[in-house]
Structure formats: C-alpha cells, structure tokens
Amino acid sequence: MATVTVLEGVQDRVATAPAAARIAGLDGVVKQYGGTRALDGLSLTLRRGEILALLGPNGAGKSTAIRCLLGLIAPTSGSVRVFGQDPRDPAARVRIGAMLQVARIPEVMTVREHIDLFRSYYPHPLPEAEIVRIAQLEGIANKQFGTLSGGQKQRVLFGLALAGDPDLIFLDEPTVGMDIEARRGLWVQIRSLAARGKTVLLTTHYLEEADALAHRIVVINKGKIVSEGTPAEIKSHATGAHGRRIRCHTAMSDEALWEMPTVTDVARQGSVVTVTAVDAEVVLRRMFAADATLSNLEVTSPLLEDAFLELTSTN
Numbered sequence: 626m627a628t629v630t631v632l633e634g635v636q637d638r639v640a641t642a643p644a645a646a647r648i649a650g651l652d653g654v655v656k657q658y659g660g661t662r663a664l665d666g667l668s669l670t671l672r673r674g675e676i677l678a679l680l681g682p683n684g685a686g687k688s689t690a691i692r693c694l695l696g697l698i699a700p701t702s703g704s705v706r707v708f709g710q711d712p713r714d715p716a717a718r719v720r721i722g723a724m725l726q727v728a729r730i731p732e733v734m735t736v737r738e739h740i741d742l743f744r745s746y747y748p749h750p751l752p753e754a755e756i757v758r759i760a761q762l763e764g765i766a767n768k769q770f771g772t773l774s775g776g777q778k779q780r781v782l783f784g785l786a787l788a789g790d791p792d793l794i795f796l797d798e799p800t801v802g803m804d805i806e807a808r809r810g811l812w813v814q815i816r817s818l819a820a821r822g823k824t825v826l827l828t829t830h831y832l833e834e835a836d837a838l839a840h841r842i843v844v845i846n847k848g849k850i851v852s853e854g855t856p857a858e859i860k861s862h863a864t865g866a867h868g869r870r871i872r873c874h875t876a877m878s879d880e881a882l883w884e885m886p887t888v889t890d891v892a893r894q895g896s897v898v899t900v901t902a903v904d905a906e907v908v909l910r911r912m913f914a915a916d917a918t919l920s921n922l923e924v925t926s927p928l929l930e931d932a933f934l935e936l937t938s939t940n
C-alpha cells in the first residue's frame with residue numbers, strides 16, 4: 626500500500642488507450658501439454674499502438690500464450706493470427722521482435738557484433754546507432770556479452786528485440802535484474818515505442834511496472850482470463866470490495882469505529898488502528914469530529930497488487 630498522494634505523484638502513464646485496429650490475437654486457444662491445460666480457451670486481442678500487460682501467477686499460461694503468438698508452438702485448438710497471417714509466416718515474423726526469458730546468445734561475441742548479426746536477419750532493420758540509443762548501450766557496445774551484468778544483458782536483449790524495427794514486440798519479464806533507474810529508463814523507451822504506433826505485449830512480475838506502463842491489463846489464471854481492463858479498472862475491483870485504508874492513532878473504541886458508515890474492517894496492532902472503509906472521506910470527517918487526539922494519519926488506496934491477489938487467489 627502507498628499513500629494516495631504518492632500514487633498520484635509518481636504515475637506518469639500514457640493517458641488513454643488508443644482505440645485502434647486489432648493487429649494480432651488468440652481466439653479460443655486451448656494448449657494441452659499431456660495432462661496439463663496451459664491455455665483453456667484463451668482469447669486475446671492486441672491493438673496497434675497499445676501496451677498490453679499480461680499478468681498472472683506462476684504457471685498461469687503467460688509464456689505459453691506468447692509462444693503461440695510467436696508461432697513457436699501450435700495450439701491444440703483455436704486460432705492464432707498475427708498481421709492477418711499465421712504467426713509462422715515469414716511476412717508476419719519479420720514484423721515481430723521478442724525478448725524472452727530463456728534467450729541465450731553467445732557470450733564471447735560483443736554487443737555490437739550481436740546487433741549487426743540480428744540486423745542482418747531483417748529486410749528493414751533499425752540503424753545500429755538507433756538500437757544503441759534506445760536500449761542505452763552506449764559504453765558497452767564493444768564489450769563481450771558474457772562480461773556484462775544481469776541488467777546490462779537485459780538491455781542488450783531489449784535492443785536485439787528491436788533490431789528488425791518490429792511493429793509488434795513481446796517483452797517477457799523485460800526488467801528482471803535491472804535496478805530501479807535502469808527499469809524506469811526502459812519504461813520511457815517502451816512508452817515511446819507505443820507512441821510511435823508499435824504494439825507491446827509485456828509480462829512482468831513487477832505489478833508497479835504494469836501499472837505504470839500498460840494501457841490495458843489482462844489477468845490470466847489457469848489459462849483463462851480472470852480480469853481485463855485499464856490499470857484503474859483492475860484496481861477498482863479491490864476498491865469495490867474493500868475500500869481505502871485509514872491508519873492512525875486514535876482514542877476511539879473499535880465499537881465506535883465499526884459504527885461509522887461504509888466501514889468494512891477495523892484492525893488494531895499495538896497503538897495503530899487500521900480502518901478500512903468504502904467512503905474514507907466520510908469516515909475521516911467523523912473521526913476528526915469525534916477525536917481531537919487523532920494523529921499519525923495515513924490513507925492508502927488499493928494497489929494493483931491487492932486487486933491481483935484477489936483476482937488470482939479466488940480462481
């Protein structure tokens with residue numbers, strides 16, 4: 626939980642989801658691995674210029690969905706289309722860039738050699754200098770890949786995903802191992818890709834990252850969609866159920882707190898009381914009126930984390 630003011634202050638997301646054409650998607654995709662149903666009738670639409678975050682607990686089916694869209698695996702049933710084609714079609718593949726969790730590239734080659742090699746795969750690659758700039762590889766371009774830190778390696782893999790100037794970019798856990806400064810630097814670049822009309826499908830375990838970046842979030846669990854919407858809409862699931870939390874020192878009794886309108890919970894830990902209420906403003910006004918000693922006040926909103934835990938624990 627973070628205070629309301631902090632939340633409003635740090636968020637710098639692209640304001641609205643562009644209402645644009647579907648460029649890729651899954652329709653009713655089932656993927657069965659032996660007895661495991663990794664995707665269970667999943668339908669997903671990717672639109673031009675949007676950043677879509679695919680969230681879900683371990684084993685939810687996120688990587689399987691990406692692998693289907695990349696044409697790396699075939700669905701057991703259902704359809705996968707990318708730019709109106711089968712994702713294995715070369716005309717679709719050259720418009721896709723991917724940064725996958727399991728990416729392995731030779732350690733002894735330099736960053737620049739990797740960039741040149743990846744650029745050679747595509748008909749209209751991005752200029753090398755542009756890749757170096759976007760992925761912030763200045764200063765490490767002549768180093769061997771194997772000598773880089775985890776965060777630097779991630780930046781190189783991000784740059785390589787952009788080598789073909791793709792229209793659709795898959796980023797599977799792109800900022801793992803990056804410090805917060807590098808992570809925020811990458812967010813800026815991802816936003817600017819979307820602003821230029823590129824579509825980004827992102828998976829992340831950092832819910833703050835999905836919250837800060839995504840136009841739209843799709844939460845999946847056990848291969849099915851459990852929620853879909855803007856970050857604010859997803860969070861409102863948690864708000865609707867629980868409201869906001871008021872932490873404070875107060876002389877009021879639990880009974881008096883429970884009697885206030887819209888209160889859904891009262892918890893006490895030492896001298897700190899946490900009151901959860903759907904309408905926190907009304908409760909606060911009444912608390913100020915009733916208790917002149919009210920102090921150490923902190924009001925928090927549900928984070929995406931609260932909504933995520935709620936959505937994925939009940940399904």
Ligand SMILES: Nc1ncnc2c1ncn2[C@@H]1O[C@H](COP(=O)(O)OP(=O)(O)OP(=O)(O)O)[C@@H](O)[C@H]1O
Pocket residue numbers: 658661662663681682683684685686687688689690
């Ligand atoms: N090649 C495979 N063979 C058998 N089962 C698989 C295979 N790949 C994935 N699975 C299973 O399919 C389910 C979905 O896995 P997937 O890797 O898509 O989940 P995920 O959401 O990406 O998880 P994580 O967040 O841990 O990366 C899991 O139960 C997993 O064990």
